[in-house]
Amino acid sequence: MTRETGLARRIRQLVEVPSTDPDDARRRQLLNILLLGMGVLNLLALLVVLVADIADLYDQEWITYLYQVGFLLLAGLATIYAINRYWASRIASVLFLLLLTAILAFSDEPYELVQGRSLIVFTIPIVMASIILPPAASFAAAGLSALALLLTSLRVNITPNPFAILVFFAIAMASWLSSRSLERVLRDLRLLNRELDQRVEERTRQVAEALSRNQAILEAIADGIIVFDTNGRASLVNPAMTHLLQRPAQEIVGNDLDALLGDDTAQGDHQAIGDLLRGNDRSHSGLRFELHNKTLSVSFAPVRDSTDNVAGTVAVFRDFTREAEIDRMKSAFVSMASHELRTPLNAILGYVDMLQEGVYGALSEQQHDVVSRIIANVGELLNIVNNLLDQAQIEAGKLTLNNAPFSPTDLVEGVHGVMSVLAHAKGLELTRQIDANIPAVLIGDRQRLYEILVNLVSNAIKFTAQGSVHIRAQRHGAEQWLLEVVDTGRGIPQEAQAYIFEPFRRVDDSATRGDTGVGLGLSIVKQLVQLMGGEITLSSELNRGSTFTIVLPLIPTQEASWAADSH
Numbered sequence: 398m399t400r401e402t403g404l405a406r407r408i409r410q411l412v413e414v415p416s417t418d419p420d421d422a423r424r425r426q427l428l429n430i431l432l433l434g435m436g437v438l439n440l441l442a443l444l445v446v447l448v449a450d451i452a453d454l455y456d457q458e459w460i461t462y463l464y465q466v467g468f469l470l471l472a473g474l475a476t477i478y479a480i481n482r483y484w485a486s487r488i489a490s491v492l493f494l495l496l497l498t499a500i501l502a503f504s505d506e507p508y509e510l511v512q513g514r515s516l517i518v519f520t521i522p523i524v525m526a527s528i529i530l531p532p533a534a535s536f537a538a539a540g541l542s543a544l545a546l547l548l549t550s551l552r553v554n555i556t557p558n559p560f561a562i563l564v565f566f567a568i569a570m571a572s573w574l575s576s577r578s579l580e581r582v583l584r585d586l587r588l589l590n591r592e593l594d595q596r597v598e599e600r601t602r603q604v605a606e607a608l609s610r611n612q613a614i615l616e617a618i619a620d621g622i623i624v625f626d627t628n629g630r631a632s633l634v635n636p637a638m639t640h641l642l643q644r645p646a647q648e649i650v651g652n653d654l655d656a657l658l659g660d661d662t663a664q665g666d667h668q669a670i671g672d673l674l675r676g677n678d679r680s681h682s683g684l685r686f687e688l689h690n691k692t693l694s695v696s697f698a699p700v701r702d703s704t705d706n707v708a709g710t711v712a713v714f715r716d717f718t719r720e721a722e723i724d725r726m727k728s729a730f731v732s733m734a735s736h737e738l739r740t741p742l743n744a745i746l747g748y749v750d751m752l753q754e755g756v757y758g759a760l761s762e763q764q765h766d767v768v769s770r771i772i773a774n775v776g777e778l779l780n781i782v783n784n785l786l787d788q789a790q791i792e793a794g795k796l797t798l799n800n801a802p803f804s805p806t807d808l809v810e811g812v813h814g815v816m817s818v819l820a821h822a823k824g825l826e827l828t829r830q831i832d833a834n835i836p837a838v839l840i841g842d843r844q845r846l847y848e849i850l851v852n853l854v855s856n857a858i859k860f861t862a863q864g865s866v867h868i869r870a871q872r873h874g875a876e877q878w879l880l881e882v883v884d885t886g887r888g889i890p891q892e893a894q895a896y897i898f899e900p901f902r903r904v905d906d907s908a909t910r911g912d913t914g915v916g917l918g919l920s921i922v923k924q925l926v927q928l929m930g931g932e933i934t935l936s937s938e939l940n941r942g943s944t945f946t947i948v949l950p951l952i953p954t955q956e957a958s959w960a961a962d963s964h
Contacts, residue, residue, distance in 0.1 A: 425486045428529045432478045443467040490529045502545045507553040532576035539569035601696045621714035692717045803843035812850045832871030840952035852918045853882040861886030880947045889937040898923040
């Protein structure tokens with residue numbers, strides 16, 4: 398356990414709000430984080446205005462207007478923070494969404510907000526509503542965004558955008574499903590943990606009181622129990638513990654914990670359990686570890702003599718295998734929920750495709766543009782859902798590789814053909830190079846390799862403003878081959894390279910905050926590469942580009958036999 402610093406403690410005190418309802422406490426904390434974040438950004442903006450004022454860069458009337466807006470916004474955020482902390486969280490959340498929608502409604506030119514590049518900003522309050530309010534509030538937020546869109550249209554006499562309003566409510570549906578599923582999982586886990594903690598604490602206390610009075614009770618308890626003396630050696634054991642350790646009582650009594658657990662427990666668990674046992678003046682509960690293909694939970698409580706001095710420690714070992722299986726079922730539930738999210742998104746995409754193909758009549762140029770934006774944004778949502786599915790399958794150990802013969806040349810050419818459109822749209826050059834020494838046919842999961850390359854190339858295009866992206870496939874020694882994606886983009890900071898492959902982690906800087914994604918892409922790429930027996934490395938410097946290198950085992954096959962099998 399790392400000690401909490403003074404700054405971290407003060408930040409925690411600012412964002413946390415005590416509440417008897419854990420869902421209310423969670424929503425209050427999330428709202429406080431959003432308010433404090435916006436407050437810091439607002440203060441930075443005021444600092445920039447102050448610098449501009451001192452340097453006399455802009456008209457004084459404009460500077461005065463910016464000061465007024467900045468201080469009004471700061472006062473509004475402070476008021477909402479006070480309401481959230483000391484009064485009603487729902488009122489504070491509603492006021493925050495109204496304030497956020499008002500800010501977004503004036504964040505760009507009216508035409509761009511209604512028909513152009515900034516249309517997507519109105520989806521932000523919808524997603525936030527499902528996080529800081531009950532899930533159904535996302536529909537109310539969708540209505541609020543639709544109203545803001547209509548008022549903006551009327552303000553400058555622009556034709557309203559009905560397709561965008563449909564998308565608002567589609568996103569509200571997806572947010573509602575996701576938030577409702579998450580709250581149900583959290584509620585079930587809290588109930589389960591509460592029941593388990595109560596049961597463990599009650600049983601540990603009962604055992605500690607009963608050991609000195611009745612040996613029969615000790616032998617009848619289904620959980621494994623060991624009493625350690627002040628030197629950390631076992632002095633008493635019940636039959637259930639001999640069954641868990643798969644040793645007779647005479648081999649347990651007299652030994653310390655390290656000797657009892659042996660090599661069947663991970664070294665880190667050894668250390669953690671030993672630390673708890675040495676802190677024998679207070680109770681500890683809930684530490685889980687693996688032993689003999691079982692998941693056990695251990696709790697410790699001090700044994701005191703008639704003078705209230707510690708005479709030893711009683712350890713209660715509970716078979717937690719079934720509850721661990723429930724945790725795995727939770728991952729399966731997340732996978733199922735992601736499937737349920739994908740169904741309405743595919744339906745939306747299907748209907749919009751029909752609109753684009755003119756099934757219900759010809760569309761104007763503006764309508765074509767809006768439909769294309771809808772397709773792009775629904776595609777982003779589907780990509781997030783697919784990443785969640787892959788992550789859930791990987792965590793559950795259910796993702797398998799479909800190895801078959803494939804052509805590395807066709808793989809690289811296929812990725813190049815698909816991604817070149819995105820590259821050309823940004824004015825980038827997308828090139829590829831295939832080493833002639835690579836066998837014409839290899840064994841591997843072509844679909845997963847395609848997914849890996851598309852992920853890396855799309856990231857490279859997304860974070861490269863000018864220059865090029867290069868895909869390379871070449872031989873790497875006698876038994877390996879590699880794939881490389883090289884870009885001339887902004888690069889990745891050195892401190893971020895340590896966590897860039899972790900799930901739900903992204904580079905946290907101002908240049909990436911506007912980009913979509915939940916931080917699963919590179920994590921999934923690394924886990925897929927490891928499943929293939931390979932390794933991925935990153936080399937990057939700020940403003941000089943990045944290079945992702947994947948080294949895989951070389952599994953060649955005869956091209957003739959591949960052709961024969963394909964027939």
